[in-house]
Amino acid sequence: MDEVAGAIADPIRREILLMLRDEALSAGQIADRFAISRPAVSRHLRVLREAGLARDEADGRRRVYTLVTAPLTELTDWLGQLTRPSGWQHRFDALETEVYRTRRERRIDRHDHEETA
Numbered sequence: 001m002d003e004v005a006g007a008i009a010d011p012i013r014r015e016i017l018l019m020l021r022d023e024a025l026s027a028g029q030i031a032d033r034f035a036i037s038r039p040a041v042s043r044h045l046r047v048l049r050e051a052g053l054a055r056d057e058a059d060g061r062r063r064v065y066t067l068v069t070a071p072l073t074e075l076t077d078w079l080g081q082l083t084r085p086s087g088w089q090h091r092f093d094a095l096e097t098e099v100y101r102t103r104r105e106r107r108i109d110r111h112d113h114e115e116t117a
Contacts, residue, residue: 001074007051008075012036013044020054020067027056027063 008014016030031041045065048054052071056063 001078003051004053004071004075007047007053010044010047012041013048016041016044016048016065017053017067020065024064024066026059027065030065 008017012034015034019025019030019033027038027042027045030045031038034041045054045056048065049056053068054065055068056065058064
């Protein structure tokens with residue numbers, strides 16, 4: 001998970017991942033979209049490969065990169081823990097539900113009582 005988090009920490013690598021989400025691209029096509037040197041793009045692609053987020057295949061003389069999302073699962077699960085309600089939030093939600101249910105039952109009881117009176 002740390003390697004994946006480190007790989008996506010860089011804005012250029014995040015942009016590359018977004019580009020690969022839509023289509024497989026050669027290293028040259030990726031490099032053409034940035035105002036940085038080709039060796040710099042190559043280093044970013046290496047980091048993504050080593051983190052397991054990109055796969056490359058030879059296509060003649062060029063390397064074609066594709067996105068691999070499986071390594072993001074562990075990171076996504078961990079991030080989900082941060083956004084889930086805390087234990088106290090669950091208790092407050094349950095209390096709120098109970099308060100609304102009790103109010104609704106009291107209204108129904110009052111309404112039934114008025115009809116029989």
